[in-house]
Amino acid sequence: MQSYLKVFIKKAVVLTLLAVASLDAKGSAKSIIAIEYGSGQISQTYGSVSTGDNRDVTMAGVRIGARENIKRLYLSYRKHTIENELKETTGNSFSIEYDALGAENGAAIFAGLILGYSNYEFLGADGNARSEGTVIYGLNIGLAFEMDFIGFDIGYRYTMPMDTENDDIAAQHYKISDTATTYFSLSYLY
Numbered sequence: 001m002q003s004y005l006k007v008f009i010k011k012a013v014v015l016t017l018l019a020v021a022s023l024d025a026k027g028s029a030k031s032i033i034a035i036e037y038g039s040g041q042i043s044q045t046y047g048s049v050s051t052g053d054n055r056d057v058t059m060a061g062v063r064i065g066a067r068e069n070i071k072r073l074y075l076s077y078r079k080h081t082i083e084n085e086l087k088e089t090t091g092n093s094f095s096i097e098y099d100a101l102g103a104e105n106g107a108a109i110f111a112g113l114i115l116g117y118s119n120y121e122f123l124g125a126d127g128n129a130r131s132e133g134t135v136i137y138g139l140n141i142g143l144a145f146e147m148d149f150i151g152f153d154i155g156y157r158y159t160m161p162m163d164t165e166n167d168d169i170a171a172q173h174y175k176i177s178d179t180a181t182t183y184f185s186l187s188y189l190y
Contacts, residue, residue, distance in 0.1 A: 029068040030189045032151070036061050038183025040157075042082055055089075057082045059181060063097070067189065072099040072110070080120070080179075089122035093136065093159075101144055112140040114159055118179075134161040138179075151187035156180070 042057040061078030073096070080091035095116025101108040119133035142155025160178045 029066045032063070032065050032067055032072070032074070032187050032189050034063040034065075034074075034151070034153070034185045034187035036063065036078075036153070036183050036185035038157070038181040040179065040181030042080070042179045043177045055082045057179060057181065059183070061093075063185070063187075065097075067101075069104055070101040070108075072101065072112070073097070074099075076116075080118075082120075082122075089120055091118060091120035093118040095136065095159075097140060099140060099144075105146065107143060107145050110140070110142055110144050110153075110155070114138040114140055114157070116159075118159070118161070136161055146187075146189065149189050151185075151189055153183070153185035153187070155185070156182050 037058075037060050039056065039058045041054045043054055057080050059078045059080045061076055063074040063076040065072060065074035067073075076093075076095050076097055078093045078095075080089075080093065082089040082091070093116055095114050097112055097114050099110045099112030101110045114137060116136050117133065118136045119131065121129065121131050123129060136159045138157060138159030140155055140157045142153055145152045158178065158180045
């Protein structure tokens with residue numbers, strides 16, 4: 001794992017834990033552990049000429065965080081899988097997510113911001129293993145349903161890379177850019 005990724009993950013964990021602790025200082029916050037599964041499209045480019053190529057992506061992940069009133073804060077990890085004609089592409093993303101909910105209880109619309117790091121590994125057209133990583137940012141919207149200690153989210157997530165520069169290796173252009181997924185999440189609140 002690259003050293004800047006390790007530093008980012010450590011800082012993200014510390015910031016999230018501090019934020020969760022500050023939310024819980026009043027004693028009204030609920031801790032959250034969630035699992036999720038989703039699918040969607042990712043913009044992926046291969047070749048010496050940069051032409052957009054949308055691919056199907058599936059992802060599974062876990063989120064930990066807290067909720068107080070109409071605010072949620074998460075630290076998340078997701079594993080992405082993309083099928084293409086060259087070879088299966090896999091990716092990992094780590095992010096901090098902040099959501100604002102439309103209501104405190106029951107069903108609510110939510111919208112939020114995402115900041116994180118994403119890394120993809122794939123087999124290039126020349127047969128060599130490739131890796132592309134970047135800081136990502138994005139938006140998260142959807143519906144949240146809560147009943148006592150169980151919660152469900154149905155959402156849409158859109159992320160983009162901050163670094164739009166790409167590697168040109170062996171006269172091949174590689175880029176994985178924006179990702180749009182719909183997902184279902186099951187949460188345990190305590």
